[in-house]
Structures are given as C-alpha cells and as structure tokens.
Amino acid sequence: MTVVSLIREGKLDPVDVPNDLRRLFGDFVVTEAIRKTAQELGGNIQQGNQGYTRTGGILVPAAAAASTLAVSRAAAAPVSGSRHTFFGDPV
Amino acid sequence: MALLPYSIREQVVSMRATWPSFGNQMVSEDAVVWRGPLKPLMRTYDIAITYRTDYVISGPRVRVISPPSTRLPDNPEGSLPHVYNRDRDPFMCLFDPAKHEWSGWDLISETTVPWAIDWLACYEFWLMTGIWEGGGRHPPLTGTRHNVENHR
Numbered sequence: 001m002t003v004v005s006l007i008r009e010g011k012l013d014p015v016d017v018p019n020d021l022r023r024l025f026g027d028f029v030v031t032e033a034i035r036k037t038a039q040e041l042g043g044n045i046q047q048g049n050q051g052y053t054r055t056g057g058i059l060v061p062a063a064a065a066a067s068t069l070a071v072s073r074a075a076a077a078p079v080s081g082s083r084h085t086f087f088g089d090p091v
Numbered sequence: 092m093a094l095l096p097y098s099i100r101e102q103v104v105s106m107r108a109t110w111p112s113f114g115n116q117m118v119s120e121d122a123v124v125w126r127g128p129l130k131p132l133m134r135t136y137d138i139a140i141t142y143r144t145d146y147v148i149s150g151p152r153v154r155v156i157s158p159p160s161t162r163l164p165d166n167p168e169g170s171l172p173h174v175y176n177r178d179r180d181p182f183m184c185l186f187d188p189a190k191h192e193w194s195g196w197d198l199i200s201e202t203t204v205p206w207a208i209d210w211l212a213c214y215e216f217w218l219m220t221g222i223w224e225g226g227g228r229h230p231p232l233t234g235t236r237h238n239v240e241n242h243r
Binding site: 007015017054078087091 | 109110111112127128129130131132133134135158161163167168169172173174175176177184185186187188190192193200201202204205206208209210212213214215216218219220222223224225226227228229230231232
C-alpha cells in the first residue's frame with residue numbers, strides 16, 4: 001500500500017506524514033503545502049468559518065470548494081462553526 | 092435565556108439527534124459519558140465526553156481514548172497543547188473560562204463536539220508543523236486557573 005493510500009485511510013500518525021510525503025515529492029512543496037493548509041485551517045477556526053460532517057470531519061470553505069472534501073447536505077452535520085478560545089494549563 | 096441550564100436529559104437528547112454515532116451511558120441522574128468517533132482530517136479518534144451537573148461552569152471533559160496522544164517534547168506550546176492535566180489523564184481545554192464562552196446553558200452537541208473537532212484538526216497539523224494554528228492562549232505559570240474548581 002502506498003504512503004498516499006495510508007494517509008487517505010488514516011493509518012499513519014500525522015507526526016510521520018511530513019517526512020513520508022517529502023520522500024515522495026521533495027522538501028519544498030510538501031513543507032509549503034502543509035504550512036499553507038495549516039494556516040488556512042487555523043484561520044478559519046479562529047474566525048468561526050468552519051463546518052462539520054456527521055462523521056466528525058471538519059470543513060473549511062476553501063478546502064470544501066477545492067477538493068473532494070465537498071460534502072452533500074445530507075453528510076453535513078447540522079451545526080456550524082463558532083468562535084472559541086483554546087486555553088489550558090500553563091506551558 | 093432560560094432560567095436553568097440544560098438538564099443532562101436535554102443534553103442527551105440533543106447529542107443523540109446531532110451526533111448519532113455517539114453512544115451514551117448514564118453514570119447517574121447527574122452524570123453522563125458519551126463515547127464516539129470523530130475523524131477531523133486524517134485519523135479516527137475514539138472520544139469520551141464526561142458531563143456532570145457540577146460541570147455547568149467548568150464545562151464537559153473531552154478525552155481522546157484512542158489512539159494514544161502523540162507528544163512533542165520541548166514544543167513551545169507544551170508537549171501536548173491546550174489541555175488540562177497535561178501529564179496525567181489530559182482533557183481538552185476548548186474555551187477560555189475568563190471569556191465566558193461556555194456554560195450549561197449551551198448545548199454540548201452544538202459547542203463541545205464541534206470545538207473538539209477543531210482541537211483535533213489543529214492537533215493533527217501541530218504534529219506535522221510544531222505550530223498550533225488555531226489560536227488561543229495559555230495562562231501564565233503563576234496564574235490561577237479561572238474555573239469553578241478554584242472557587243470551592
């Protein structure tokens with residue numbers, strides 16, 4: 001099974017994904033793709049623009065429009081994103 | 092706004108309607124635990140959400156049961172960011188208590204579960220980049236934790 005298939009099926013720990021992808025596609029494009037996707041996702045979460053699927057998936061506007069993550073209304077959860085502030089114990 | 096917070100039973104009914112993949116176990120009349128899967132982006136996580144009537148201010152406790160959390164030692168956000176009890180049985184911290192973003196007058200199905208998905212999505216990218224892109228803040232080391240437990 002290829003690395004890409006393993007990623008799609010959720011069988012890899014995310015911490016291992018960057019190096020596996022770099023071996024396939026090279027350092028620069030993979031680093032940039034991950035960085036930009038992370039920032040886009042985080043920005044949408046901070047603004048409360050995200051949506052969800054019934055299976056607990058997250059949908060951000062750009063990703064939904066640009067990829068196969070676009071889901072039908074039936075698959076979308078009946079809740080919308082809202083702004084909140086992550087907190088926690090002191091670092 | 093209603094006079095009283097949502098009851099456990101009302102929270103259970105709403106969870107069942109919105110997130111049917113979550114099952115619940117009534118621990119008592121005053122406490123419930125939901126278990127179910129969430130798959131934000133890459134992996135499927137088995138999640139436990141514990142709620143009791145005395146969590147009306149502090150909020151439900153959301154834990155990742157499996158897979159085990161991966162940690163990044165020496166990360167600026169901590170080895171596991173935005174959690175309470177980092178070193179022992181961590182649970183997600185999904186809102187800033189000082190901002191009054193959650194109370195028992197909110198439905199867990201419409202707040203806690205979506206916010207847990209947000210947390211997991213940020214966590215997956217944090218594992219890849221070492222940067223938490225979801226915003227938020229950590230209290231200062233000398234600060235007190237602003238929740239109901241400090242006032243007992």
